[in-house]
Amino acid sequence: MMGRDAMAACMRWVWLAWLGLVPLAEADALDGALEVQSAFVSTTAGVYQLNAHIRYPNNDETAAALRDGVTLFYDLDLEVTRERRYWTNAMIVALSLRRELAYHSVSERYVVRDPLAPEQRTFATLVEALDYMGNVENWPILVAAQVPGSANYKVGVRASIHRGKLTDALRTLMFWSDDWQRTSEWYSWSLPR
8 A cells, every 4th residue: 555645756757757747668777787797506515506696787767666666576597408419408407586676665775585585685775785686696506416427518597677566556657668677698608517
């Protein structure tokens, strides 16, 4: 349920947008770098674990959207494939790690919900929240028994961002907008044996 002040702010924004004084959708809402800067797999007791560093875009439009009630999802997709000579590569495992970013207007903090952490974390700035989400450490992705033999295996990682939950007022205004989705290029390497 939105409070009276939040509803009034949304209605002002709706009227200004309707009058053409505020653009409804920015052309580059997620403008900025979105890339997997580094990634590697380490092995501990027969379990392969992913460590990665992702750089997410940080701009005024993203911060403003979060403050207006938009929730953003930050996904990290992982694929491990076995190379085959005369056929397409065989999929061994495909995983996705989803983190959710929202802004809590009462405490004026950015809230990250992470399935790897037992509880949500809060940050004073958007930069701190993005740095936290951009570091993945020791994420278990497969066990040694899944990659037997002398075959060659490839690991691929990519990051993506997309819009999640909207407030009721914003949902009616932004239903056609798809500029809140971005996906990085695949970052690939051979699985160490």
